[in-house]
Amino acid sequence: MPELPEVEVVRRGVERHLVGSRIDSVEVFDQRALKRHRGSANDFAVRLAGVTVQAAVRRGKFMWCPLDSGDALVIHLGMSGQIRVADSVTTKHERVRLTLDGRPSVSFHDQRLFGSLALDALQPTNDGLPAGWGSTGLLIPSQVAHIARDVLDPAVDDSALIRRFRSRTVAVKTAILNQELVSGVGNIYADEALWRARIHYATPADRVSPAKYRELLSALRDVMSVALDHGGTSFDSLYVNVNGESGYFDVSLDAYGQTGKPCARCATAIVREPWQNRSSHFCPRCQRRLR
DNA sequence: CTCGTGGCCTGATCGC
């Protein structure tokens, strides 16, 4: 389950292996991997053949490659998507293969099909600032335009973001997972950052103080930076980096997946609760529910 | 506009 640091690792791999290449041909083995492409698999393949890849850009968990055709190849890894280089044999979960001019092929693998590839038109960013990491370009795919800047984006205005959080009545965890407010935060790092900032996940977003939000943002940035320094983390083995190597690494998690283990601060057992079709992990002593 | 729910997906795991 790649989150922002893992996607950034993959973006760097895409930058190395795909940027500057011309795509000679495209094989679509399963068109469900083109969920976000508005058009047929044939349309996807025909429009991609012969184009040259110009850059690899990322905002939150969306990645895209501007092409010399004027469009962009949009990549989302979903839960189990992988980019793999130079596969000689096609395996069960290989969904799309790009054959390049004079360089090893690049494939999109995805067991669970939550991810996708798509071709999309580019449009200017709303604020006239660079669209994301990896390029100073001011263009963003139309289907990514509604995604907010991510936590690590230097163009994020913390004060404005905190005002938006505080205008919501939903749980604070819902607010930080909302990709239209801030992007790149998934369930793992949400629980980790809430634990670090000592905030209960169900606290109404409008009852968290600005100072607490600053702590929360800082915790998110810390935990993601550490993960990025280690080259990406993931809780299962589905995430694989661009060379097919597992990106799993032993970043120490203090909340997520730690059910029953002692809290690193106070030794109280970490609790897991079902929440919005997923789970929330927290320390019942350090993270008190507001009442 | 905001919010809550359920669908999309497959494979590992569990109880019977």
Add this chain to the structure above:
DNA sequence: TGCGATCAGGCCACGA
């Protein structure tokens, strides 16, 4: 051994 139920969760469509 096999079968059905459950769970994992990012994103999106939909209805209130």
